[in-house]
Amino acid sequence: MVSEPVVFIDGEAGTTGLEISERLLSLPVQIHSVDPARRKDPQARAEAMQAADLVVLCLPDDASRDAVEMIGQFSAQGKRAPKILDASTAFRTAPGWVYGFPELAADQPEAIMRAERVSNPGCYPTGAIALLRPLIDAGVMEPSFPVTINAVSGYTGGGRTMIEEQERAGGPAFLLYGLNLAHKHLPEIRQHALLDRRPIFVPSVGHFPRGMIVSIPVHMDLLVKGTTVEDLRRILEEHYAASSFVTVAGPENTLVADTMAGSDGMELRVHADAEGRHAVLTARLDNLGKGASGAAIQNIALMLGISPN
Structure with a gap:
């Protein structure tokens, strides 16, 4: 009988760590935890990491770097090193790390599956990259395009201090x-x-707990000549046709930011004026779902070779 893979969340008590821990209950894994009194004990953390097949780091950037260095010493000591999924911003552009946005390109799921170290995307970048990358890849938007990104997020993405500020009266x-x-x-x-x-x-940040809208205005005449609003919609639809998490929906006159709260999905849209001269690309998601813990569950499933429910 094959035992279930073991996952250790370093930083389990934080907002993202708690969300990932809860969502892991839907996967066939064992969650290895450290006694709350020893969560900051380096020895206890090292033992938990050595017992795990995958370590999820839900820590500030500097603490994540320290944890990765600790894990990196295991091999030198002749010990088994676990795979790492990092939820901080520390390694999202670092060499040797695979970016954990499975929908980025056709070969990205395979890259995540084979990777030893994966960086979980940020919530704002998830929406922005989801809209921009297919257009760059399709050749209708030049890499030099003057991109402006506006975004609003629920306050839970700002950490404990912001949550406390937002939830008190005033x-x-x-x-x-x-x-x-x-x-x-x-x-x-x-x-x-x-x-x-x-x-x-x-x-x-808006005065609501969860949800997010990322919007990118586009002057159509600054795209590659001949590109139409219909081209933008078609490119996005084709890119995400096989995705279970990202959908391309029809344009709306209004969007409410917290509609996707509690969901691991993301909705993309192309809105435009009647003449097709201007467009606004939008991504709506949950900043703690597809923007954080939901993406982490996708990546954990890929890295461990299991199917998310």
């Missing part, structure tokens, strides 16, 4: 941030969308 209804135009997700978006030109990215 929390801000809408918060625009990243106005130094140097958000930490920019390198990830640029690299995996294959953009030569640095995009302008303006994120925001």
Whole structure:
């Protein structure tokens, strides 16, 4: 009888860690946990990592780097090293890491399946890359296209401090941030969308727990000559035709950001004016679903060779 693979979540008590732990109950895996009193004990963590087939890191960037270094020492010590799925931003553009967006390209699921180290995408980049990469690959959008990305997320994506600020009486209804135009997700978006030109990215947080809309305005005459709104829709539909998680829906006049809350799916749309001169590409998802723990479950299933339910 083949035993179920063992998964250890380092950082299980955080928002993403708790979500992943709950969702793992749907997979045929064993969850290895550390006594809460020893969660920050390096020895206890090292023992848990050595007992696991896959370690999921739900830690701040520096702590993730330390954990990866710890795991890297196992082989030198003659010990078995587990696979790693990292949920921080530390390795999303790092050499030797596979980007954990299975829908990125036709061969991406196979790359994730074979990888020892996978970086889980960010929530904002998931929506932006999902819209941009197929158009770049299809040749209708040049890598030098002047991309502007606007996005609004539920406040749960901002961590404990933001959650506390939002849930107390008088929390801000809408918060625009990243106005130094140097958000930490920019390198990830640029690299995996294959953009030569640095995009302008303006994120925001709304006074709702979960959900997200990423929107990208497009002047159609700046695309490759002859490209139509129908071409954009067709390219997205063809790219995601086989996906169980990403769908291309019809345009709407209004979109509510938290409609996908609790879902692991993502909806893409192409909205346009009547003349087809301007378009707005939108992605709607749950920032804690397809934008975080839902994507992690997809990647865990691929890395362990099992099918998600």
